Amino acid sequence: RVDLAERAARVEEIPPEVLRAYLGGRGLGAYLVRAEGRHRLDPLDPSAPFVVATGPLTGTAAPTASRTSATALSPLTNTLFDANSGGFFGIRLRRAGYDALWIEGRADAPVVLSVDPDGVRFEPAGDLRGLGNRAVQRALAERHGPKAAALTVGPAGETGSRLANVAHGERFFGRGGLGATWGAKNLKAVVVRGEEPIEVADPEGFAFVVRECRKWLSAHPVTSRGLPEFGTAVLMNVVNAVGALPARNFRESRFDRADTVSGEALREITVGKKACPGCPIACGRRIRLGGGEVQGPEFETLWAFGVDLGLADLAAVARLNLLANDLGLDTISAGATLAAARELWERGDLPWDPLEGGEAGVARLLEEMALG
Ligand code: SF4
Incomplete structure (x- = not known):
C-alpha cells in the first residue's frame, strides 16, 4: 500500500x-x-x-x-x-x-x-x-x-x-x-520486478484442469482458428453480417466498407502474432506498415476509427492507433467521442466538421485531446 x-x-x-x-x-x-x-x-x-x-x-x-x-x-x-x-x-x-x-x-x-x-x-x-x-x-x-x-x-x-x-x-x-x-x-x-514461483495448492489437480482447458481452446473454432488466424478483427465481418456493427455514431448497424478494416484485410499485412504470456490463442498482431513492422489494431480500434468514423482505410486506422497509444489516449473512447462530434456537426450543433481533414485532421484532434 x-x-x-x-x-x-x-x-x-x-x-x-x-x-x-x-x-x-x-x-x-x-x-x-x-x-x-x-x-x-x-x-x-x-x-x-x-x-x-x-x-x-x-x-x-x-x-x-x-x-x-x-x-x-x-x-x-x-x-x-x-x-x-x-x-x-x-x-x-x-x-x-x-x-x-x-x-x-x-x-x-x-x-x-x-x-x-x-x-x-x-x-x-x-x-x-x-x-x-x-x-x-x-x-x-x-x-x-x-x-x-x-x-x-x-x-x-x-x-x-x-x-x-x-x-x-x-x-x-x-x-x-x-x-x-x-x-x-x-x-x-x-x-x-518479481521472480518467485507462484504456488498452487494442488499441483496435480491443477495441471489436469489446465490440460482440459487447453483441449477446449484447441477444439473451439473461435479460439483455435478465428482469433489465432485473424486476431480480434475476426469479429468485423461477422458482426457486420448480422447487422450489429454500430456505425456513424451508433445510428446505423452495418458499414458497407467493413471489409476494408476486417480481419481478412488485416491478415494481408500481418507479419506475426503476439500473445499475452501463456496464452495459446495469440490474438495480438504485428503488421507491415510504411516499411516497418508495428503493432496492429484490435477489432475495437478498427471499429472506433474505421467504422464509427467511416475511415475505410486500414493503414490510416493503424497509424491513428499507434498515435493514440503513444499519447496514452483510449482508442475506443476517442473514436466514439469524435463520432459523436461528427453527428453534432451533421445536425448543425457544431460549427466545424471533426472529420474534415480525414486522417490528418483526426490525428490533430487526437493530439489536442491528449495535450489539452
Ligand atoms: S490473453 Fe491476451 S493474447 Fe490471449 S486471447 Fe486474451 S488478449 Fe488475446
Whole structure:
C-alpha cells in the first residue's frame, strides 16, 4: 500500500475470507476501493486509490491467465471502474509476493514507483515528463532490465484527459479515463520486478484442469482458428453480417466498407502474432506498415476509427492507433467521442466538421485531446 504524498509504503495482509469472497482481480479491486469508503471521493482527488489487483490464476499455467485488473474511480463516468489488461505486470506483481497494489496520494514531483519483493522506491521522473508511452517504456526497460514489467501513462494521462488510459507495452487498461488519475497523482510509471514461483495448492489437480482447458481452446473454432488466424478483427465481418456493427455514431448497424478494416484485410499485412504470456490463442498482431513492422489494431480500434468514423482505410486506422497509444489516449473512447462530434456537426450543433481533414485532421484532434 503506497502513499505517494508521504513517499511511504507498507504491506497489509488481505484476509483469506476477502480473497475468497471477491474472487479475481476485478472483485478484489472493487472491494479494496470501497472498503474505506473512498469510492465517494472525486475521481481526481489524489486520495482516491488506484488499485492493481490480480486473481488467483494470474501467473499460473492456466491459459489466458495473465489478465490483471486496474480499479479506480473513473474520471470519465464518475463510477467505480475496472479496466483489464493482459501482459506481465500482474505476473511480476504476484512473483514479487503481492496480490494487489494500492496507490494513493500525490507526489510532489513526477515519480516512477518501483516495486520489488523488498518494498518500493520512488524514482524521479522529471526526464520522462511529456514523453509518449513508447519512449517511456524504452527508457524504463533500459533502467530496470528486461525482467521488469512497467505500466505507464502518456501525455494524455499527465494532462488529465478523461480519455486517458494506462499502458502496459502494447496492451492497455483502456476505458474509464483511469490514466487521468495518474496525472492527478504525479505518477508517470510503475515498474515491478518479481521472480518467485507462484504456488498452487494442488499441483496435480491443477495441471489436469489446465490440460482440459487447453483441449477446449484447441477444439473451439473461435479460439483455435478465428482469433489465432485473424486476431480480434475476426469479429468485423461477422458482426457486420448480422447487422450489429454500430456505425456513424451508433445510428446505423452495418458499414458497407467493413471489409476494408476486417480481419481478412488485416491478415494481408500481418507479419506475426503476439500473445499475452501463456496464452495459446495469440490474438495480438504485428503488421507491415510504411516499411516497418508495428503493432496492429484490435477489432475495437478498427471499429472506433474505421467504422464509427467511416475511415475505410486500414493503414490510416493503424497509424491513428499507434498515435493514440503513444499519447496514452483510449482508442475506443476517442473514436466514439469524435463520432459523436461528427453527428453534432451533421445536425448543425457544431460549427466545424471533426472529420474534415480525414486522417490528418483526426490525428490533430487526437493530439489536442491528449495535450489539452
Ligand atoms: S493474447 Fe488475446 S486471447 Fe490471449 S490473453 Fe491476451 S488478449 Fe486474451
